[in-house]
Amino acid sequence: MPFVIVEMWQGRTVEQKRNLVKAITQAMVDHAGCKPDHLHVVIHDTPKDSWGRDGVLGIDMKEN
Numbered sequence: 286m287p288f289v290i291v292e293m294w295q296g297r298t299v300e301q302k303r304n305l306v307k308a309i310t311q312a313m314v315d316h317a318g319c320k321p322d323h324l325h326v327v328i329h330d331t332p333k334d335s336w337g338r339d340g341v342l343g344i345d346m347k348e349n
């Protein structure tokens with residue numbers, strides 16, 4: 286039972302996540318030989334105040 290876990294910032298729309306799940310599933314079928322009905326895609330939406338890179342919180346990053 287393959288799992289794909291996506292860790293990303295909060296903020297995508299349901300439609301974006303719907304399309305992402307569809308695209309990831311298709312990529313796993315095409316490139317990893319997975320059966321779509323066995324594949325789980327889990328999206329972890331993380332608030333920017335709970336994400337750090339290079340010692341800086343997401344909410345404090347300049348490109349925000």
Ligand SMILES: O=C(O)C/C=C/C(=O)C(=O)O
Pocket residue numbers: 292293294295338
């Ligand atoms: O780490 C960064 O530079 C910014 C991270 C962004 C995301 O995780 C996202 O866009 O979801």
